[in-house]
Amino acid sequence: MTNPSPKAASSKKILIGIIVLILLAAGMFFLWKSSQAAPSEGGKAITVTVIHSGGDEAEFSYQTDLTYLGELLQSEGLISGEEGPYGLFVDTVDGETVSGSDWWSLACNGEAAQTGVDSVAIEDGSTYSWTYTPG
Numbered sequence: 001m002t003n004p005s006p007k008a009a010s011s012k013k014i015l016i017g018i019i020v021l022i023l024l025a026a027g028m029f030f031l032w033k034s035s036q037a038a039p040s041e042g043g044k045a046i047t048v049t050v051i052h053s054g055g056d057e058a059e060f061s062y063q064t065d066l067t068y069l070g071e072l073l074q075s076e077g078l079i080s081g082e083e084g085p086y087g088l089f090v091d092t093v094d095g096e097t098v099s100g101s102d103w104w105s106l107a108c109n110g111e112a113a114q115t116g117v118d119s120v121a122i123e124d125g126s127t128y129s130w131t132y133t134p135g
Contacts, residue, residue, distance in 0.1 A: 044124040048078065050094040053102070053132040058094055069128060070117035079117065079130070087116035093130045101135025
């Protein structure tokens with residue numbers, strides 16, 4: 001019985017390493033995808049708070065059958081912006097438009113949104129907030 005050459009053994013280790021990395025990447029993708037909230041069906045009641053540049057707040061309550069927050073808030077005229085490669089870039093909330101490097105930050109149930117407003121699934125009883133954020 002002959003031992004494999006060092007080159008063959010090295011190639012085999014590299015191949016095994018690549019397979020392990022692919023499996024790890026697939027596992028991480030599955031975990032990320034399964035941790036995202038699935039859109040709930042039917043009527044939902046939510047609250048949206050807007051914190052303007054001057055610190056004043058406005059609160060809005062909505063009842064909806066829609067699935068995604070961006071769709072609801074655009075149809076209600078609360079937000080507007082421009083479509084970009086990553087979805088809607090919100091530049092105006094409750095009539096106030098950002099200037100310069102300022103931006104609107106979105107929070108879902110008190111935590112920074114992990115996706116753009118177009119991908120935020122509306123959940124019954126949830127609270128969302130838009131905060132004018134200096135750049």
